[in-house]
Amino acid sequence: xxxxxxxxxxxxxxxxxxxxxxxxxxxxxxxxxxxxxxxxxxxxxxxxxxxxxxxxxxxxxxxxxxxxxxxxxxxxxxxxxxxxxxxxxxxxxxxxxxxxxxxxxxxxxxxxxxxxxxxxxxxxxxxxxx
Numbered sequence: 001x002x003x004x005x006x007x008x009x010x011x012x013x014x015x016x017x018x019x020x021x022x023x024x025x026x027x028x029x030x031x032x033x034x035x036x037x038x039x040x041x042x043x044x045x046x047x048x049x050x051x052x053x054x055x056x057x058x059x060x061x062x063x064x065x066x067x068x069x070x071x072x073x074x075x076x077x078x079x080x081x082x083x084x085x086x087x088x089x090x091x092x093x094x095x096x097x098x099x100x101x102x103x104x105x106x107x108x109x110x111x112x113x114x115x116x117x118x119x120x121x122x123x124x125x126x127x128x129x130x
Contacts, residue, residue: 012040038062070120
């Protein structure tokens, strides 16, 4: 295994661990790290990618994102609400001057990205037309 694949594999495992922790820790979130782990495993280990895609907890997240089959609007609302709750809480807990600006920029980009994902209802209609 070359060094590049080893790097992707290591990052994939790190993101997987963060995603598993995020599944149980309120306001941490698991979807982003799990999708990232799927991407890293696709670059490094087809076996790990297949394992992750077949897990009952995380496989659907990756498939819906990868194949653009849409996300329910209720999931988008919950995701954005929890993300901003966590970010605003962090802004008040940390006293560094740069933290609020960084989190505001990050939150804005992530909110735009989440909202740009096709709603599941619209994705179903497009599949039926094809």
